[in-house]
Amino acid sequence: MTDSTSFTNQKFKVIGQRVRRQDGMDKVTGRAKYGADAVAPGQLVGVILRSPHAHAKIKKIDTSRAEKLKGVKAVITSKDLPDYTNGNRDLLSMLENCMARGRALYDGHAVAAIAAVDASTARKALKLIKVDYKILPHVTDVDAAMQEDAPVIHDWVRTIGVEPAPSKASNVSMRSEFGHGDVDAGFAKADVIIEKSYKTEQTHQGYIEPHACLASMSPDGSGELWVTTQGHFAYRNWCAQLLGLDMSKLKVTSSEIGGGFGGKTHIWMEPIALALSRKANRPVKLVMSREEVFRASGPTSSTSIDVKIGATKDGRIVAATSECRYQGGAFPGAWAVIGAMTSFACYDLENVKTVGYEVVCNRPKVAAYRAPSAPMASFATESTVDLVAEALGMDPVDFRILNAAKEGTRASYGPTYGPIGIGPTLEAVKKHPHMRAKLKKNQGRGMACGFWFNFGGQTSCTINVAADGTVNLSVGTIDVGGSRSSLSMICAEELGISYEQVRTHIGDTAALAHNDMTDGSRGTFASGMAAIIAARRTKEVLKLRAATAWEIPVEDVDWQAGYAVALGDKHSNLEPLSLADIAANTENTGGPVAGHNEFVADGAGVSFASHICDVEVDPETGSTRVIRYTVIQDAGKAIHPDYVEGQFQGGAAQGIGWALNEEYIYGEDGRLQNPGFLDYRIPVCSDLPFIDTQILEIPNPNHPYGVRGVGETSIVPPLAAVGNAVSNAVGVRMTHVPMSPPRILAALEAEA
Amino acid sequence: MSGAHVSTTINGDAVQFACPNDESLLDALRNRVGLTGVKEGCGTGDCGACSITLDGRLVCSCLVLGVEADGKEIGTVEGLADGDKLHPLQENFIKHAALQCGICTPGFLVAAKVLLERNPDPTEQEIRYALAGNLCRCTGYDKIVRAVQATAKDLRKKSKKKSR
Ligand code: FES
Ligand code: FES
Numbered sequence: 056m057t058d059s060t061s062f063t064n065q066k067f068k069v070i071g072q073r074v075r076r077q078d079g080m081d082k083v084t085g086r087a088k089y090g091a092d093a094v095a096p097g098q099l100v101g102v103i104l105r106s107p108h109a110h111a112k113i114k115k116i117d118t119s120r121a122e123k124l125k126g127v128k129a130v131i132t133s134k135d136l137p138d139y140t141n142g143n144r145d146l147l148s149m150l151e152n153c154m155a156r157g158r159a160l161y162d163g164h165a166v167a168a169i170a171a172v173d174a175s176t177a178r179k180a181l182k183l184i185k186v187d188y189k190i191l192p193h194v195t196d197v198d199a200a201m202q203e204d205a206p207v208i209h210d211w212v213r214t215i216g217v218e219p220a221p222s223k224a225s226n227v228s229m230r231s232e233f234g235h236g237d238v239d240a241g242f243a244k245a246d247v248i249i250e251k252s253y254k255t256e257q258t259h260q261g262y263i264e265p266h267a268c269l270a271s272m273s274p275d276g277s278g279e280l281w282v283t284t285q286g287h288f289a290y291r292n293w294c295a296q297l298l299g300l301d302m303s304k305l306k307v308t309s310s311e312i313g314g315g316f317g318g319k320t321h322i323w324m325e326p327i328a329l330a331l332s333r334k335a336n337r338p339v340k341l342v343m344s345r346e347e348v349f350r351a352s353g354p355t356s357s358t359s360i361d362v363k364i365g366a367t368k369d370g371r372i373v374a375a376t377s378e379c380r381y382q383g384g385a386f387p388g389a390w391a392v393i394g395a396m397t398s399f400a401c402y403d404l405e406n407v408k409t410v411g412y413e414v415v416c417n418r419p420k421v422a423a424y425r426a427p428s429a430p431m432a433s434f435a436t437e438s439t440v441d442l443v444a445e446a447l448g449m450d451p452v453d454f455r456i457l458n459a460a461k462e463g464t465r466a467s468y469g470p471t472y473g474p475i476g477i478g479p480t481l482e483a484v485k486k487h488p489h490m491r492a493k494l495k496k497n498q499g500r501g502m503a504c505g506f507w508f509n510f511g512g513q514t515s516c517t518i519n520v521a522a523d524g525t526v527n528l529s530v531g532t533i534d535v536g537g538s539r540s541s542l543s544m545i546c547a548e549e550l551g552i553s554y555e556q557v558r559t560h561i562g563d564t565a566a567l568a569h570n571d572m573t574d575g576s577r578g579t580f581a582s583g584m585a586a587i588i589a590a591r592r593t594k595e596v597l598k599l600r601a602a603t604a605w606e607i608p609v610e611d612v613d614w615q616a617g618y619a620v621a622l623g624d625k626h627s628n629l630e631p632l633s634l635a636d637i638a639a640n641t642e643n644t645g646g647p648v649a650g651h652n653e654f655v656a657d658g659a660g661v662s663f664a665s666h667i668c669d670v671e672v673d674p675e676t677g678s679t680r681v682i683r684y685t686v687i688q689d690a691g692k693a694i695h696p697d698y699v700e701g702q703f704q705g706g707a708a709q710g711i712g713w714a715l716n717e718e719y720i721y722g723e724d725g726r727l728q729n730p731g732f733l734d735y736r737i738p739v740c741s742d743l744p745f746i747d748t749q750i751l752e753i754p755n756p757n758h759p760y761g762v763r764g765v766g767e768t769s770i771v772p773p774l775a776a777v778g779n780a781v782s783n784a785v786g787v788r789m790t791h792v793p794m795s796p797p798r799i800l801a802a803l804e805a806e807a
Numbered sequence: 808m809s810g811a812h813v814s815t816t817i818n819g820d821a822v823q824f825a826c827p828n829d830e831s832l833l834d835a836l837r838n839r840v841g842l843t844g845v846k847e848g849c850g851t852g853d854c855g856a857c858s859i860t861l862d863g864r865l866v867c868s869c870l871v872l873g874v875e876a877d878g879k880e881i882g883t884v885e886g887l888a889d890g891d892k893l894h895p896l897q898e899n900f901i902k903h904a905a906l907q908c909g910i911c912t913p914g915f916l917v918a919a920k921v922l923l924e925r926n927p928d929p930t931e932q933e934i935r936y937a938l939a940g941n942l943c944r945c946t947g948y949d950k951i952v953r954a955v956q957a958t959a960k961d962l963r964k965k966s967k968k969k970s971r
Contacts (some may be wrong), residue, residue: 079901082909083893085884088908092843175827261944263848263856264910313846313910314944345849536907536945650875675833697904701946705907710946731854732942740948806868 057591060584062756065116069548069729070760073697076540077558078311082092089285090267090310091342098269099128099170101331101341102177102477103324104184105351107160109193109417109725110206113157113186117165121183126586129335130169130184133157136330139299145213148386149576150297151501152420153326159188159384161417162726163350165324167359170331171338193417193725197382198359200226200416208415226415228387233315233395233468234376240373240536241406245365246445253435255774255792256718260424261709261737264313265348270328271338277304278329279785283312286572287321291564298539300334305329308563309533316709317423320572323352341606349730352421354719356381356390362398362434372458375762377652379432383413384420393428396468397771400506401455401477401663403464417725425706426507426767430713430774434792435710437503437775442788450488451779454667455504456481476689476753477504477663483749484665487518489685497674498682498783505771509764511656512571514581516547518560518589520597522649524635526550529562529568529590530582536705537698538578544694545583545760549590551617552634564697568653579694580764583654587759603633632725638687658757659764664688666707667773670780674803678794679715681783685747691755691763698763704746710773712738718793811874816900817842818886826873831859835873836883844884844913845925848942855941858881858914865921887920893963896920905954907945914953917944919955927963931956 062769067175080089106755118130131155133668150156154165160495169178192206197207209223214221216230256323264498279302282732284307285289291307294300310318328341343352359380379394390410398409433561459477466472484502494500516530528546532538543557550557571577602609605626613620641647669683686703693699699708716736720728729735752763774792781799782788787806791798817840823870824839836842836859851869852868855866860882887894896916896960899905906912915938922929922937929937934955935948943951 075901076904078909082906082912083884083897083900083916084888085842085913087909088843089846091837091847175829241913256866262908262910263854263942263944264846264908265848309908312908316944331901342847345851345854537904614914643917697950698838698907701904701907701950704947704949705945715970731851732849733851737944738947739939739942741932741954742940743935743948744949745952746949 057595058588060757060759060762062754067548069544069554070692070694071696072673074540074544074554075590076537077543078534078539081248087311089453090303090314090359092570093269093281095269095271096231097336098336098338098340099172100177101168101170101172101328102181103165103327103347103586104167104181105347106155106162106164107726108159108188108190109162109195109264110191111188112161112191113155113159113166114189115187117185118167121169121180124176124180124183127169127180128172129170130167130330130335131330131334135334137328139297146296147321149623152173152386153323155419155695161262161419161596162424163347163419165327165351168327168331170335175220177773193547195416195418195721195725197357197414197416198381201380201412208385212415222290227412228415229389229413231392231395234406236406238374238376240367240405244367244373246368247443248363248365249439249442249446250363251439251442251790252441253360253790255358255431255434257354258424258713258717259349259354259735260316260318262314262316262590265343266323266352267326267342268325269340270325270332270339274327274336276300280305280307280325280329281310282307282312282325283319285312285315285574286534286642288531288564288569289572290325293322294326296330298329306563308559312533312535315535316425317427317574318353320574321353321422326609334434335394335625346730347497348775350727352420353420355427356383356421357426357807358382358394358431362435362439364439366443368446368447370447370454370457372402372404375404376408377435379409379411381415381428382416383417384416384418386420387415388413388421390421390428397429397506399467401460401504402458403460404467404544406465407597409467411473412739420800425709425743427507429507429771430710433771434774434778438476438778438790440781442732445513452485453480472661473756474752474753475661475663478688479751479753480663480665480687483687483751484667487667487685489667489683492683494669497784498669498671499780500667500669501776501779501783502665503772503775504663505664505768507768507771509659509660509662510554510574510577511581511659513569514585514656515568515570515653516582516585516589517567518593518650520634520638522591522638522648524633524638526557528559528561529556530586531562532582533561533573533579535573535578536702537584537695540584541579541583541694541698545586546590549587549615550594550634575762577656577659580659580758580762583694583762584656584758585652585654589650589652591736592652593648594607596650597634597637600637600641600644600648604632604640605629614749658755660691660755660757662689662763662765663767664768664772666776668776668780668806670784672776672781672784672799674785679799681711681727681744681777685742686769687749687751688765688768689751689753690765691752691758691764692761694762696750699750699765700748703748706769707746707773708738708743710770711743713796714777714792716793716795813874813877815876815881818883819882822919828874830873832870832871832876833868834867842883842885843921846910848910851929855914856911859943860916860917860921865918884916889918889932891924894920895961903954903957905946905948905950906949911941914971915943915951922961923959928959962964
């Protein structure tokens with residue numbers, strides 16, 4: 056019972072309330088400390104020299120003049136980062152991405168770094184480094200990179216997943232395939248077949264806080280790193296491996312994180328900061344500029360996708376295929392795999408086949424971006440689904456309901472679904488007043504569905520009871536959206552105490568056993584599950600302490616609503632003991648009270664959402680405004696409804712930006728032309744309407760409280776929801792994201 | 808680069824610092840005065856995370872030189888609360904969950920305060936345009952706008968009470 060993670064269907068006291076958040080006070084007063092806010096005595100300022108070329112051989116780097124500049128304390132190049140990776144190609148790629156080794160692979164690739172006494176000295180020194188480049192041919196477009204005559208970026212890349220294995224290097228690092236049934240037989244039965252190709256441009260997570268860290272290495276091989284990250288344990292492990300350190304000797308503390316959305320799940324310049332510190336023997340603070348964030352952190356893939364769907368007259372999809380080509384940046388990734396897995400996850404299909412191609416290009420190494428890879432696949436699928444419905448003369452919502460996956464459906468990517476929320480979100484769309492609101496001239500409405508897996512993973516946590524009966528919960532998952540408060544609520548619920556009695560902290564890498572990153576919507580799901588078990592174990596210790604105090608067998612003690620209660624008439628003289636009573640007396644009853652849990656949090660429930668979007672398009676300029684937006688998503692159980700709504704709204708806003716405006720623009724020279732918020736325009740307050748939300752709660756059977764991850768799914772439907780709305784408004788099918796004014800005008804012109 | 812001695816008033820206190828002529832006020836506030844509540848999101852005037860008031864005017868401190876602050880009055884997020892009493896905007900940002908990661912929050916609070924001082928009864932659209940210089944990537948702005956609306960209402964109630 057203590058360790059069971061099955062759904063309990065219990066009545067809640069704390070869960071579901073809108074309590075005051077724990078980090079609120081620090082964040083509204085400016086006290087909260089982020090990556091760039093830490094200071095160490097004697098700290099130096101680190102800066103990085105980056106390649107201006109998309110692809111170039113580095114013939115020579117001359118750092119001698121920079122080294123001689125007064126105030127410069129260390130200059131490093133790849134020579135100062137010896138290869139400790141032992142033939143592990145993924146690790147070596149990571150190291151090479153942090154600093155070029157003989158070849159610059161994209162505009163912005165780091166080639167050298169400097170630590171100096173202040174920023175202006177460091178910047179001056181950067182100009183004194185002389186790099187001799189030989190420019191090589193480059194490729195930045197995903198389809199171009201797959202061509203036979205494309206410049207091959209790595210001579211060691213062979214396409215995995217094709218038979219026979221290719222003997223020649225190419226930019227396609229992997230082919231993956233999913234599905235079941237016989238798609239050819241399915242298409243043969245179809246009355247309507249729609250086949251269409253789509254493109255989506257590269258976008259950035261756009262977190263407002265740039266990457267930042269403070270690194271301090273000591274000559275004895277130990278070190279500390281203060282860093283903004285979604286996963287300090289992973290950062291610790293990677294940095295230690297790349298620098299040849301013992302993992303246990305590098306202590307990584309996570310700062311408050313100013314947004315990540317997947318972009319802070321990879322190391323970029325942290326090993327550089329540590330290497331600079333090691334060479335200079337002083338702490339080094341390294342903060343990226345916004346331009347560096349755009350050029351040299353990890354945006355998401357640009358893609359090119361073909362979808363084909365066949366259906367019979369009665370509205371059943373009989374076959375569906377997709378081919379997903381995902382650009383992963385300068386090193387092999389596994390992004391198309393996820394695109395291929397998620398393409399048709401919303402539907403119940405007899406015959407389905409999806410294929411993914413991972414493509415290497417001269418762009419920064421791609422990182423996760425909120426439900427990584429799913430929004431693009433969903434854009435292609437959900438646009439095509441609308442076209443099929445139209446061809447059949449069916450209402451697009453009814454058509455989706457008819458084909459939606461349900462409990463028992465074999466998912467297109469393999470497993471069989473348990474209880475899921477796609478059907479209920481679609482029914483909720485149908486009933487929603489938004490669907491019946493009148494539209495005016497030049498306005499259009501669209502809707503779309505989205506799916507995300509969610510993830511559990513390795514998790515550990517500790518509950519410590521203080522002498523006054525208040526409680527600390529230490530977790531190892533970074534708080535990106537209010538999870539500390541949600542986890543305090545869970546801990547309070549389980550211990551039967553008030554929310555105010557619990558305070559949750561993020562433990563550093565020395566304080567807790569390994570924790571996977573806050574990604575895959577796992578923060579509240581996995582740490583919450585771990586906290587429930589740790590709290591149950593804490594209760595066992597509390598009962599033991601009470602039994603010792605009472606001198607009765609522990610079997611006679613129960614834990615009820617925050618009190619130890621002696622059971623049975625023979626103990627009726629014993630007054631219940633509160634948590635505070637027990638905590639005050641631990642010295643005499645067996646010692647301090649704590650509870651732990653270390654496990655792999657299995658059973659993350661998949662999550663589904665359906666979004667409705669109204670837009671108004673100006674046919675003269677092609678400019679588009681979202682005028683109404685509704686998010687309907689299954690949360691399993693909303694621990695803190697405000698934060699769940701916040702996740703829904705934030706994801707939708709990011710998706711709207713992606714759909715309408717945001718894109719990496721590369722010139723012919725392979726250089727990024729818009730590395731700043733002025734030209735890479737994310738939605739501002741005046742661009743958006745209020746974003747309505749509806750939380751559905753279809754319990755996840757594998758979590759005690761029924762919780763599913765909620766953080767990511769909300770970015771999946773917007774591309775297609777906006778795309779369908781724009782297409783309906785202008786009467787032309789939009790197939791290229793973002794649907795920026797020039798693209799909309801071009802589409803209108805092509806049609807005219 | 809030569810430097811200058813700068814005398815300012817920050818959040819009501821007299822503060823002096825020395826900084827090079829080419830240093831931004833943002834860097835001076837963060838690195839010399841220690842006010843790290845002022846955030847840098849871009850350094851180019853595009854995100855508003857570094858918003859402060861300079862003689863009551865809303866500015867991006869990354870676009871102002873430290874030396875320009877000489878003789879001026881600066882207001883930052885650190886000066887919003889009155890001792891242990893939060894400013895109603897701070898209260899409402901917490902109450903309405905108008906922050907997630909919180910990196911944009913100091914800038915929004917300062918910008919919203921300037922808005923409400925000028926316009927105690929703004930429409931939704933006026934709020935959205937007044938805050939259009941502040942980027943938030945987490946919230947979709949929904950709860951931020953609601954928190955500002957709630958604060959405007961609270962403040963109007965308060966001033967009505969006072970005038971009675
Ligand atoms: S840091 Fe000043 S506007 Fe972004
Ligand atoms: S709360 Fe994260 S950027 Fe606004």
